[in-house]
Amino acid sequence: MRRLLFRFSPQFLDAGSGGESRTVLFNYRRIWLVSVLLLLAVSILPMGLLVIISSQLAREAIGSENRLRAVRLTSNTRRTISFFLEERLDALRFIARQESFRGLNSELQLAYLLRDLQMGFGGFVDLGLINADGLQVRYAGPFDLTGKNYGGQEWFRVCVEKGFFISDIFLGFRQIPHMIIALKVPKKDGSFYLLRATLDTRKIIRILSSLELSEGSDAFLCNREGLIQTPSKYYGNVLQRFELGLPGYSPRSRVIEARDRKGKPILIGYAYIKDSPYVLILVKRGEEIMKGWFSLRTKINWIFFLSIITVCVVVLGISTFMVNRVYENDQARLRAMERLEASSRLISIGRLAAGVAHEINNPLAIISGNAGLMKDLFTLKKEYREDPQLIGLVDDVLESVERCGEITKQLLGFARHVEARVTPIRLEEVVAEVISFLKKEASDRKIEIQTDIPSDFPVVFLDRGKLQQILLNLVNNAFQAMDDGGRLQIKARERSDGRVEIEVRDTGCGISEEDQKKIFEPFFTTKGTKGGTGLGLSITYGLVQKLKGDIKVRSALGKGTTFTVVLPLKIERKEDEGPACG
Amino acid sequence: MKVLLVDDEKKFVSALAQRLSLRGIEADWVTDPTEALERVTPGKYEAAVLDVKMPGMDGIELRRRLAKIDPTMKFILVTGHGSDRDYDVGMKEVSYYIIKPFKIEDLVDKLRGLSGQ
Numbered sequence: 062m063r064r065l066l067f068r069f070s071p072q073f074l075d076a077g078s079g080g081e082s083r084t085v086l087f088n089y090r091r092i093w094l095v096s097v098l099l100l101l102a103v104s105i106l107p108m109g110l111l112v113i114i115s116s117q118l119a120r121e122a123i124g125s126e127n128r129l130r131a132v133r134l135t136s137n138t139r140r141t142i143s144f145f146l147e148e149r150l151d152a153l154r155f156i157a158r159q160e161s162f163r164g165l166n167s168e169l170q171l172a173y174l175l176r177d178l179q180m181g182f183g184g185f186v187d188l189g190l191i192n193a194d195g196l197q198v199r200y201a202g203p204f205d206l207t208g209k210n211y212g213g214q215e216w217f218r219v220c221v222e223k224g225f226f227i228s229d230i231f232l233g234f235r236q237i238p239h240m241i242i243a244l245k246v247p248k249k250d251g252s253f254y255l256l257r258a259t260l261d262t263r264k265i266i267r268i269l270s271s272l273e274l275s276e277g278s279d280a281f282l283c284n285r286e287g288l289i290q291t292p293s294k295y296y297g298n299v300l301q302r303f304e305l306g307l308p309g310y311s312p313r314s315r316v317i318e319a320r321d322r323k324g325k326p327i328l329i330g331y332a333y334i335k336d337s338p339y340v341l342i343l344v345k346r347g348e349e350i351m352k353g354w355f356s357l358r359t360k361i362n363w364i365f366f367l368s369i370i371t372v373c374v375v376v377l378g379i380s381t382f383m384v385n386r387v388y389e390n391d392q393a394r395l396r397a398m399e400r401l402e403a404s405s406r407l408i409s410i411g412r413l414a415a416g417v418a419h420e421i422n423n424p425l426a427i428i429s430g431n432a433g434l435m436k437d438l439f440t441l442k443k444e445y446r447e448d449p450q451l452i453g454l455v456d457d458v459l460e461s462v463e464r465c466g467e468i469t470k471q472l473l474g475f476a477r478h479v480e481a482r483v484t485p486i487r488l489e490e491v492v493a494e495v496i497s498f499l500k501k502e503a504s505d506r507k508i509e510i511q512t513d514i515p516s517d518f519p520v521v522f523l524d525r526g527k528l529q530q531i532l533l534n535l536v537n538n539a540f541q542a543m544d545d546g547g548r549l550q551i552k553a554r555e556r557s558d559g560r561v562e563i564e565v566r567d568t569g570c571g572i573s574e575e576d577q578k579k580i581f582e583p584f585f586t587t588k589g590t591k592g593g594t595g596l597g598l599s600i601t602y603g604l605v606q607k608l609k610g611d612i613k614v615r616s617a618l619g620k621g622t623t624f625t626v627v628l629p630l631k632i633e634r635k636e637d638e639g640p641a642c643g
Numbered sequence: 644m645k646v647l648l649v650d651d652e653k654k655f656v657s658a659l660a661q662r663l664s665l666r667g668i669e670a671d672w673v674t675d676p677t678e679a680l681e682r683v684t685p686g687k688y689e690a691a692v693l694d695v696k697m698p699g700m701d702g703i704e705l706r707r708r709l710a711k712i713d714p715t716m717k718f719i720l721v722t723g724h725g726s727d728r729d730y731d732v733g734m735k736e737v738s739y740y741i742i743k744p745f746k747i748e749d750l751v752d753k754l755r756g757l758s759g760q
Contacts, residue, residue, distance in 0.1 A: 423655070423723045427655045431654065437665045466743075470742065
């Protein structure tokens with residue numbers, strides 16, 4: 062898992078975190094974090110704000126839409142009920158107009174009228190005629206109520222006063238919920254009589270139950286004392302008190318927000334029905350009210366959630382990509398800087414070597430000259446000439462001086478490439494020079510060195526220092542790849558296309574196919590921590606390029622590697638006066 | 644044959660002169676290039692061995708001046724510094740260019756070669 066994570070985590074995350082020898086210019090982790098946070102903030106914050114605001118708006122819209130709908134329903138229902146009651150009263154008015162008191166004052170006639178009312182309007186139970194004293198003089202209906210005196214009753218008083226009366230729903234002595242309506246009819250002689258009808262509540266209940274109410278909603282009538290008049294599904298039985306309490310009087314249909322006994326939000330629509338003791342109550346449950354809102358909110362939330370995921374992925378991707386690019390560029394720059402540093406270091410070493418060699422050469426010349434003179438003098442004098450030890454000592458001095466001279470000459474030759482110039486070069490000389498550097502190591506490690514340069518190999522006009530370094534790097538590389546007892550071959554030939562080819566072949570460990578592609582990249586090394594800088598072959602590659610040449614590698618694991626350098630016979634002298642190894 | 648040796652290292656040049664005379668080559672030596680200019684008269688020396696790096700005047704300059712005095716004179720330049728540039732310049736104008744330290748035999752051979760020409 063960790064390995065998997067490691068594989069996908071960008072390179073820069075590990076930059077500078079321990080064990081890293083390479084310099085890190087910036088805190089890439091921080092840059093990345095800042096970029097991610099910033100991008101996330103500027104993309105998610107406005108989006109979140111938008112979602113919150115819009116959902117608030119939607120919620121309000123849906124809420125007010127619901128209230129409006131409740132108000133409309135309440136007021137429509139009120140009108141219907143109002144109309145129903147008015148219609149019943151009008152029926153009585155019609156009768157009063159149609160018939161005189163005398164006409165009405167007959168059991169039979171009243172019975173006919175009741176039948177007509179039942180057929181024409183429905184809901185009428187009985188019909189009675191009451192004189193100004195409150196005595197029911199005539200009655201048609203299922204009970205025997207003729208002669209009942211209503212004179213002392215409240216409704217009678219109200220009806221006389223107002224001209225009509227609509228009662229609550231009550232059980233009365235019949236023990237059936239019913240209501241009465243009454244109409245005061247003036248007579249010609251100045252007195253009056255009352256028409257009183259009993260209505261059953263089925264019709265009014267039907268009106269209420271025919272409302273298309275959603276689940277959990279309720280519609281019923283209360284009287285002004287708060288007693289429930291028609292059956293309610295949830296808020297109590299008929300003639301019980303409405304548990305949530307009657308809202309205050311309002312001449313118009315209104316909607317208020319409230320909570321039911323379980324504390325759930327509800328919407329109560331109510332209307333005081335004019336000229337009647339009824340209050341229409343319409344209750345809608347909160348969940349029902351906001352049903353549309355909830356589904357919308359779920360949708361919005363999903364969209365928001367998916368957007369955030371997308372934004373996160375994109376932001377992470379972009380930030381990672383960008384920071385990685387910056388990191389890679391920085392690394393490339395660092396590598397270039399390091400190469401430059403390495404090359405300038407090489408130049409200084411070269412200069413130092415040249416200076417030292419020069420300074421040493423002069424005293425060496427004195428030692429050589431004086432020792433030589435001593436030998437000459439010994440040779441002249443007979444007693445010394447015969448002494449083999451003296452001559453031998455002097456010879457040793459001379460021989461040592463000669464060896465020192467060889468070393469300083471090589472140092473000078475090495476330093477010479479600091480001055481990048483094109484000179485005529487005999488390849489075998491350069492090769493011999495390069496090999497001479499490694500002669501000791503070769504003999505120590507029993508590495509056999511073979512050179513195969515044809516005697517007619519042309520003189521090439523190249524930068525001697527560069528060529529020398531190319532060969533030195535390749536030979537060095539070969540030495541590092543080989544175990545003791547290997548064989549190094551250096552071959553050269555002139556190609557038909559007017560270029561020369563130099564081959565450096567070793568019998569070393571070889572390079573895998575995969576590594577062969579990367580071998581000229583800077584800092585690529587197979588030698589692990591104990592090996593070189595990983596710069597050798599990349600410098601070699603750069604040098605070959607500067608000489609307008611090509612370098613190729615062929616290798617088989619375990620068998621060995623062959624580097625082939627193809628170079629032109631000459632390059633323009635003007636070309637590149639920069640440092641040789643940069 | 645008679646040669647002039649010019650080198651600012653007195654120990655070196657004196658020993659060299661002695662060794663050359665032991666080998667039958669008569670050698671005068673000076674350590675100051677200006678003194679060399681005074682010493683040379685036309686026909687006096689067959690050849691001169693000059694150090695390239697000397698205080699006051701370098702071997703290449705000295706060679707030019709000496710050649711003006713005696714155009715028949717041959718020159719061998721000797722240096723402890725084996726740079727290509729010196730070598731190029733040196734080779735154009737002088738017969739031989741020898742890098743210190745060298746074997747006396749090399750110098751003798753070259754001098755004999757010059758006189759044989």
